[in-house]
Structures are given as structure tokens and as C-alpha cells.
Amino acid sequence: xxxxxxxxxxxxxxxxxxxxxxxxxxxxxxxxxxxxxxxxxxxxxxxxxxxxxxxxxxxxxxxxxxxxxxxxxxxxxxxxxxxxxxxxxxxxxxxxxxxxxxxxxxxxxxxxxxxxxxxxxxxxxxxxxxxxxxxxxxxxxxxxxxxxxxxxxxxxxxxxxxxxxxxxxxxxxxxxxxxxxxxxxxxxxxxxxxxxxxxxxxxxxxxxxxxxxxxxxxxxxxxxxxxxxxxxxxxxxxxxxxxxxxxxxxxxxxxxxxxxxxxxxxxxxxxxxxxxxxxxxxxxxxxxxxxxxxxxxxxxxxxxxxxxxxxxxxxxxxxxxxxxxxxxxxxxxxxxxxxxxxxxxxxxxxxxxxxxxxxxxxxxxxxxxxxxxxxxxxxxxxxxxxxxxxxxxxxxxxxxxxxxxxxxxxxxxxxxxxxxxxxxxxxxxxxxxxxxxxxxxxxxxxxxxxxxxxxxxxxxxxxxxxxxxxxxxxxxxxxxxxxxxxxxxxxxxxxxxxxxxxxxxxxxxxxxxxxxxxxxxxxxxxxxxxxxxxxxxxxxxx
Amino acid sequence: xxxxxxxxxxxxxxxxxxxxxxxxxxxxxxxxxxxxxxxxxxxxxxxxxxxxxxxxxxxxxxxxxxxxx
Numbered sequence: 125x126x127x128x129x130x131x132x133x134x135x136x137x138x139x140x141x142x143x144x145x146x147x148x149x150x151x152x153x154x155x156x157x158x159x160x161x162x163x164x165x166x167x168x169x170x171x172x173x174x175x176x177x178x179x180x181x182x183x184x185x186x187x188x189x190x191x192x193x194x195x196x197x198x199x200x201x202x203x204x205x206x207x208x209x210x211x212x213x214x215x216x217x218x219x220x221x222x223x224x225x226x227x228x229x230x231x232x233x234x235x236x237x238x239x240x241x242x243x244x245x246x247x248x249x250x251x252x253x254x255x256x257x258x259x260x261x262x263x264x265x266x267x268x269x270x271x272x273x274x275x276x277x278x279x280x281x282x283x284x285x286x287x288x289x290x291x292x293x294x295x296x297x298x299x300x301x302x303x304x305x306x307x308x309x310x311x312x313x314x315x316x317x318x319x320x321x322x323x324x325x326x327x328x329x330x331x332x333x334x335x336x337x338x339x340x341x342x343x344x345x346x347x348x349x350x351x352x353x354x355x356x357x358x359x360x361x362x363x364x365x366x367x368x369x370x371x372x373x374x375x376x377x378x379x380x381x382x383x384x385x386x387x388x389x390x391x392x393x394x395x396x397x398x399x400x401x402x403x404x405x406x407x408x409x410x411x412x413x414x415x416x417x418x419x420x421x422x423x424x425x426x427x428x429x430x431x432x433x434x435x436x437x438x439x440x441x442x443x444x445x446x447x448x449x450x451x452x453x454x455x456x457x458x459x460x461x462x463x464x465x466x467x468x469x470x471x472x473x474x475x476x477x478x479x480x481x482x483x484x485x486x487x488x489x490x491x492x493x494x495x496x497x498x499x500x501x502x503x504x505x506x507x508x509x510x511x512x513x514x515x516x517x518x519x520x521x522x523x524x525x526x527x528x529x530x531x532x533x534x535x536x537x538x539x540x541x542x543x544x545x546x547x548x549x550x551x552x553x554x555x556x557x558x559x560x561x562x563x564x565x566x567x568x569x570x571x572x573x574x575x576x577x578x579x580x581x582x583x584x585x586x587x588x589x590x591x592x593x594x595x596x597x598x599x600x601x602x603x604x605x606x607x608x609x610x611x612x613x614x615x616x617x618x619x620x621x622x623x624x625x626x627x628x629x630x631x632x633x634x635x636x637x638x639x640x641x642x643x644x645x646x647x648x649x650x651x652x653x654x655x656x657x658x659x660x661x662x663x664x665x666x
Numbered sequence: 667x668x669x670x671x672x673x674x675x676x677x678x679x680x681x682x683x684x685x686x687x688x689x690x691x692x693x694x695x696x697x698x699x700x701x702x703x704x705x706x707x708x709x710x711x712x713x714x715x716x717x718x719x720x721x722x723x724x725x726x727x728x729x730x731x732x733x734x735x
Contacts, residue, residue, distance in 0.1 A: 501683050512697040514687045520682075522728040527671040643724040 164440030171465030186279035196451035218250030243621035331426020491543035553643025558629030
């Protein structure tokens with residue numbers, strides 16, 4: 125098959141260049157090869173490269189694809205990007221919104237304000253077109269490379285074949301100048317929902333198909349400025365879609381999403397005049413705009429049974445696919461990377477046993493199940509699958525106009541929040557009486573103001589031993605793994621948010637925190653033996 | 667007592683999913699009968715006649731699609 129582009133590029137960032145591997149007499153062996161240059165693949169190279177682990181990324185294109193696709197990036201994704209050093213430009217470019225309006229037929233039934241919780245560096249989410257999110261990641265890769273991070277991005281390098289061995293894989297890669305082979309100790313599949321690699325390995329990807337199509341368009345408003353709000357219509361009388369979503373992106377671009385039914389003629393529906401007809405019905409004929417991008421998608425909710433297959437590990441959409449309602453696609457993929465990066469790093473450096481990587485599947489498959497459950501519920505509400513479901517849905521909408529109780533039942537997508545690894549293998553004990561629910565073991569650490577900055581940026585890239593008003597604590601080292609002590613006292617907590625989020629009713633607290641900022645275990649005071657045991661557990665050493 | 671119309675169900679999404687699921691496999695007629703039994707059970711649990719009358723009234727008001735006399 126020729127190496128023709130399957131899609132148009134928004135940014136050509138890594139043009140094909142001949143690699144020395146192509147002229148090697150015997151295939152060159154690499155510690156890590158990543159397949160796929162989407163946000164998950166690029167973020168994986170950053171995580172590993174910043175740890176000093178050599179990583180090669182293969183992408184069959186030479187940059188970032190056109191089209192906004194994912195637009196909602198949640199707080200946790202920004203916090204992860206901040207660990208990699210590229211959240212700043214995302215935040216600068218992204219749009220923050222708080223007000224949402226819900227319509228049924230043509231009536232506004234209610235309006236909500238998300239009223240962000242104070243004391244976080246990042247907002248609950250930003251709207252940013254996916255190509256920008258990816259571009260900022262690639263720019264950070266370039267910066268890290270300049271500082272010596274051993275990352276290689278290979279454009280127009282398409283994986284053609286794989287031979288799986290016990291402790292490595294043999295990869296055949298196609299380029300415009302012919303094929304070559306390389307070996308990979310570890311292979312990360314970040315090649316998207318249609319994952320060719322998954323196909324080559326003959327692996328399953330089972331789930332539920334939703335019988336509905338969505339016409340999605342990005343439009344640039346030319347005439348008037350619309351407010352920065354999220355508008356969702358159930359059964360609008362303009363009939364442009366059975367449901368319709370309007371969402372603001374940067375640069376006066378708006379995302380419009382029409383639910384158009386299952387049996388549609390794609391080519392017909394994507395014709396400019398046909399799309400304009402829908403848009404005019406929704407916006408009114410006098411609103412001027414240009415269509416920047418359009419597409420029709422259908423979706424499934426499904427995941428692989430196993431995310432890890434020996435030395436091949438699947439991350440992001442290649443491992444799990446959800447409906448777009450609730451922004452759980454790219455956001456959960458970023459959490460996969462966050463989860464995988466430190467574990468793979470420790471295993472490669474020989475600091476932890478191979479089975480630490482089994483916990484990647486355990487934790488992220490649990491997260492995928494939670495995301496699939498939430499996005500399925502939203503989908504079932506937006507597109508009721510039976511007559512009685514439709515009756516209940518409309519009853520909720522009718523009551524929610526005047527009766528507050530019905531509003532929490534309206535579900536046009538629940539905001540993506542990270543999964544808490546309750547009761548999973550690496551999660552340790554909760555020995556903090558009166559400690560807040562939100563920081564229990566397994567939780568991602570909530571941010572809080574710390575001195576002049578924020579807590580999360582003060583955490584270590586390895587393990588951190590966070591103590592709040594605790595005595596006699598120190599760094600702890602167990603089997604070559606260190607947890608750096610971060611002591612916090614009353615004077616460091618200007619807003620009181622830290623005490624609310626980490627002490628609750630307790631007077632002192634000790635937290636062992638993983639490199640991905642999830643809590644391993646917590647205690648009311650410093651107990652070196654307990655901390656050592658928790659560290660062993662978090663590294664899958666017991 | 668007055669009718670509580672503020673949010674009062676912990677885990678609203680779980681409840682709603684369970685409610686819809688309980689109708690899986692029922693015909694329209696069976697669903698209507700199911701709902702009638704459900705209403706009678708809940709009404710008995712509430713007991714308070716003032717609350718029940720108010721709920722009946724609001725349920726009627728919110729029905730915008732009903733043909734008006």
C-alpha cells in the first residue's frame with residue numbers, strides 16, 4: 125500500500141527524514157517504540173523521554189491531522205500536561221466556560237453556572253481544538269530534545285508488520301524509501317480506535333454499537349459574537365438534529381454537533397449546502413459564518429479485554445472507546461499515559477518487577493469501565509432507545525424547567541473526572557481518621573494553593589511523602605526507591621484549602637503519593653515501617 | 667409537610683439508569699402498568715395527603731403537550 129495521507133494535516137511538524145536505522149545491517153533494537161502520533165502517543169514520548177528513556181515514535185503522517193475532534197480538555201489532563209511542562213500554552217489558548225443552557229424544543233428550560241472551586245491552578249476544563257493540544261505537546265518534545273531528552277519522532281513511518289517475541293517485538297516499518305525492520309523491547313500502541321496494530325495481533329475489541337450518526341462541524345462566526353456558553357438542545361423544533369450542541373472554541377470557532385439518525389447517506393449529508401441548511405435552521409438565516417471543518421461520526425462504547433499483551437501495551441482509544449458525551453476520550457487517554465509512564469520507567473530501569481505493568485491494565489481498565497458507564501448513560505439520555513425511556517426523558521425535561529430536583533437527572537454528558545483506584549492492587553491503607561473522602565488512597569491529589577504557588581507543582585517526579593503538620597518525618601528509601609519528604613505547615617496554606625482537602629477533621633496527616641500524583645496510602649502520623657510497606661506495595665514488590 | 671422539589675436522590679445517575687433498566691423488555695402496555703404499581707408503592711410510602719395532592723398537581727402542570735380544553 126502506498127504511503128498516501130489518509131487525512132489533511134493541520135500542522136506538518138515532523139517531515140520524513142531518513143533514519144540511520146534504515147541503513148543498519150542488522151535491525152537496531154530500541155527500549156521503547158510508540159506507534160501513533162496523536163496526543164496519547166506524543167504524550168507517551170514526553171513522559172518517557174523526560175525520564176531519560178530513549179523512545180522512538182512512528183507515525184504514518186508527518187504531523188497533526190486537520191479537524192478539531194476532541195475539544196474539551198479536563199483539569200486532570202492539564203495537570204498531567206503541566207507535569208510534562210506544556211500546560212501554559214494550552215491554558216493561554218483555551219477557552220474557559222462556566223455557563224451552560226439547556227433547551228427542550230425551543231424553550232430554555234434552565235441555565236447552570238459551574239462556579240469553579242477555588243484554589244486550583246487549572247480550571248475544571250478548557251475548550252481547545254485537538255490539533256492545538258497536540259501542537260503544544262510536540263513543541264514541548266522539541267524543547268525537551270534540545271535539552272537532551274532522547275526522543276525521536278519519525279514521520280511517514282508506518283508499521284507494516286509485527287512479530288511478537290517473549291522479550292521484544294520485531295517491527296517492519298514502511299517509508300517512502302522502502303521498508304526496514306527494528307526491534308523494540310517495549311511497544312506502546314497509541315494508534316487510535318481503529319488500531320491497525322490491534323488488528324495485526326488479532327486482538328478483540330468488543331462493546332456496544334450506538335445506532336445514531338452525528339454531523340459535526342466547526343464554523344467561524346462572521347456576523348455577531350455569541351456568548352462563551354455551552355448550549356444543548358433536546359428535540360429542537362428547527363429539526364436540524366434530534367439533539368444539537370453548540371460549543372465555543374478559540375479563534376471565534378464554534379463546534380456544532382447534530383444528531384441526525386442512523387440510516388443516513390453520508391456523502392449527501394456532508395454536502396456544503398445540506399450542512400448549511402441545518403446550520404441556518406439552528407442559527408437563523410441572518411447569521412453569517414464559514415464552515416471550517418465537517419465530519420460525520422458514529423460511535424461505540426468498547427474496550428479490549430486486556431490492555432497489556434506481554435511487551436505490547438495499548439493506550440488511549442486503541443484500548444478503549446467511549447461516546448463523546450462527557451469528554452472521556454482524549455482525557456482518559458492522557459490518564460493512561462500518566463499511569464503507564466512511571467511504571468514502564470521503573471521496570472526498564474530495573475527498579476520494579478515486570479508485574480508492576482499488570483497494574484496498568486488493572487487500573488486503567490477499571491477507569492475505562494467507569495468512563496464507558498458514564499458516557500453510555502449520557503448517550504441513553506440524549507438518544508433514548510425505547511418509547512418508555514423517551515417518555516421518562518421528556519418528563520425529566522418538562523419538570524426541570526420549574527422544579528430543581530429534576531435537573532441533576534438531565535444528562536447531556538457528565539464532566540470527565542479521573543478514576544479513583546479504590547481497592548486495587550497498588551492502593552494501600554487509609555489510616556487517617558477523619559480524613560477527607562476526596563484524598564482517600566487511590567485518588568488523584570487535588571491541587572491547592574501552597575505558599576506562593578500550588579501543591580501539585582511541588583510534588584516530586586518520583587514518590588513524594590507529603591506531611592501536613594506532622595512531626596519527625598523524613599525522606600524514606602526502600603529497595604532503592606526513594607520518597608522525597610515534602611513538609612507542609614500552617615504557614616504554607618494561605619487559603620486553608622490544603623487543610624480542607626488533606627486534613628479534614630484530622631490534626632496531622634502523612635500521605636505517600638505516586639509519581640502520577642495518586643495517593644498510595646495515608647496515616648495520621650509518620651510511621652516509617654508502614655511507609656516502607658506502602659512503597660513496596662506501590663511498586664508491586666509484595 | 668410540603669412536597670420537596672429540591673434534589674434529594676444521592677447518585678441520581680445510578681437511580682435513573684436503574685429506573686430505565688427496570689423497563690427493559692416490557693411492552694408499552696406493561697410499562698404503563700409497571701409505572702402505575704410504582705406510583706402506588708411510592709404514594710403509600712409518602713402517605714401525607716397534602717404532599718400527594720401537590721405532586722399530582724405539579725405532574726399535571728408540567729405536561730405541556732396535553733391538549734387544552
